[in-house]
Amino acid sequence: MTTHTNGPLACRRKGPLRGTIEVPGDKSISHRSLLFGALASGETRVRGLLDAEDVHSTRKAVVALGATVREEGDEIVVVGPEKLREPGDVIDCGNSGTSLRLLTGVLSGIPGLAVLTGDASLRKRPVRRVIDPLRKMGANLSARDGDRLPPVVIRGGPLRGARHVMEVASAQVKSAILLAGLFAEGETSVVEPERSRDHTERMLRGMGVPVRVNGLEVAVSAARPRGTRVDVPGDISSAAFFLCGAAALPGSKVTVRNLGVNETRTGLLDVLRAMGAKVTLEGAREIAGEPRADVTVEAAELRGTEIRGAVIPRLIDELPVVMVMATQARGRTVIRDARELRVKESDRLAAMGETLARAGAKIELYDDGCAIDGPTPLRGVPVQTRLDHRIAMSMAIAQLLTGGDEVVLDDVACVATSFPSFFRLLDQVAAGAAP
Structure with a gap:
């Protein structure tokens, strides 16, 4: 589909996600x-x-x-x-x-x-x-x-x-x-x-x-x-959309090159491993004081896990797409101690909870997190992005889990705040055309 970064956008892609990409700088x-x-x-x-x-x-x-x-x-x-x-x-x-x-x-x-x-x-x-x-x-x-x-x-x-x-x-x-x-x-x-x-x-x-x-x-x-x-290494918060999508979509395998793997930012990799995804790091190196590596995630049968405490500050920005991934995990995924999500560009906890529930997810919201039971097939829904780039990108990944249904994002101009090339890279790996 045509890359689009302004106004409403209808997403209708199919997985799996395959390929090697680089995401923009942290x-x-x-x-x-x-x-x-x-x-x-x-x-x-x-x-x-x-x-x-x-x-x-x-x-x-x-x-x-x-x-x-x-x-x-x-x-x-x-x-x-x-x-x-x-x-x-x-x-x-x-x-x-x-x-x-x-x-x-x-x-x-x-x-x-x-x-x-x-x-x-x-x-x-x-x-x-x-x-x-x-x-x-x-x-x-x-x-x-x-x-x-x-x-x-x-x-x-x-x-x-x-x-x-x-x-x-x-x-x-x-x-x-x-x-x-x-x-x-x-x-x-x-x-x-x-x-x-x-x-x-x-x-x-x-x-x-x-x-x-x-x-x-x-x-x-x-x-x-x-x-x-x-x-500046690649931003793990941007890579998270592709890594979580790859973990949840059968047959997927995505490599993100030159990705920042500073230990205060790699809570996502810990959660992916805890949920059963296959995560490998190659070419680990440190340049200008910041560690980086080429990170590969392969799809696997995911299982629910508990995400709370010290790991939360290490993946706070990635939690919206983790919530999407959790809908495909067997059993219950619990997220707590994440009240910070309520004071981001939007109340991300409420926005993602309400939107995923309309898409068919079994989700219970708490003041500081949520519980998600899965696996649950998702369905296409209209989405209010609330001027929040991470909601827009997370729900573009959720669309891949609908089996081909259309998800309409009401406004994706917000994506340009952090990741202008997101939809182009998503087209690339969804088509399996990445070099």
């Missing part, structure tokens, strides 16, 4: 390479930067703060000014929660006034859990609806280090605090209940910033990063 690492490069002395050269709307938002933001970003061949070069400046206008973060939260941390330490806003979806996402710890450091912040929702107004100024004990593991909140700590007097530390993705710690260390890690505590003191080289 979104989390791409955001950080631009922002940290803008903070750094000297130049930062980035290979493999994700070319998607969320990352474009961060790129435009750092330019507004005085950084220079240019393309040289297959690299993006970021050169930061001596000091970042007050922006001349409101900064629009689009749909990117990462841009807004990390910039809130940085701008807290830059003298001047800044306003961060975003699209209709982003303006519904809570910001108090970033604002409160930054205020503890002396930051002057305010937001709409009693400091709960964007836009966020920041009056940057002197900060003091503080120790923060977080109730919920969040790499975005942790990163915002640590970035503010680069401008603060004294040490700034974050203690999480579970490990969240550690791209910030790895990249800061690679840029010469002393980062102290002690178990679940991470600490920094005032420092300026040094420019470096960044090589």
Whole structure:
């Protein structure tokens, strides 16, 4: 079928999925390479930067703060000014929660006034859990609806280090605090209940910033990063759609090359193995501080499993498509401790639960997760994507499990925020035509 990335889309593909692909660069690492490069002395050269709307938002933001970003061949070069400046206008973060939260941390330490806003979806996402710890450091912040929702107004100024004990593991909140700590007097530390993705710690260390890690505590003191080289691996959150689809569709075998396999991000691989899928990693290597490998998943008879606790922060973005895969597993799959899903681009838990139930899944929703009984054949349904890229892509994978029924996605423009080539790659592996 024709690749389509705007407006409504009728999906009608058949499996199995077969082939070898590369997915675009990791979104989390791409955001950080631009922002940290803008903070750094000297130049930062980035290979493999994700070319998607969320990352474009961060790129435009750092330019507004005085950084220079240019393309040289297959690299993006970021050169930061001596000091970042007050922006001349409101900064629009689009749909990117990462841009807004990390910039809130940085701008807290830059003298001047800044306003961060975003699209209709982003303006519904809570910001108090970033604002409160930054205020503890002396930051002057305010937001709409009693400091709960964007836009966020920041009056940057002197900060003091503080120790923060977080109730919920969040790499975005942790990163915002640590970035503010680069401008603060004294040490700034974050203690999480579970490990969240550690791209910030790895990249800061690679840029010469002393980062102290002690178990679940991470600490920094005032420092300026040094420019470096960044090589962005493929994004496991993007690969998840193909890997879960391959696990659930009989006869499938998909390899994703050059995939980031940072252990704080590989909860999906643990769950795939626990459910009985055949998972193999080849060519494991580490480049610019981030491990990567070629990952292959083959279909198998899947079995239900329990997904909770420490693994949740390691696969929070992948849970919507894990829910799709779980409809094909024998027995019961239980997901708990995933309340975070309710404050993403949409309430992903409610959206996926309601949509899969209409498609025939046996699913019970909890406040922090769900239980899914299977295996259950799915049927084609109309889908409200709710401006959420992961719902759109997850339900495109669900369509493959209907036996050929049509699934109509009401709006897939949101896919461009993270994965503009998704439908093209899905056509490729559904046709078995990947090289």
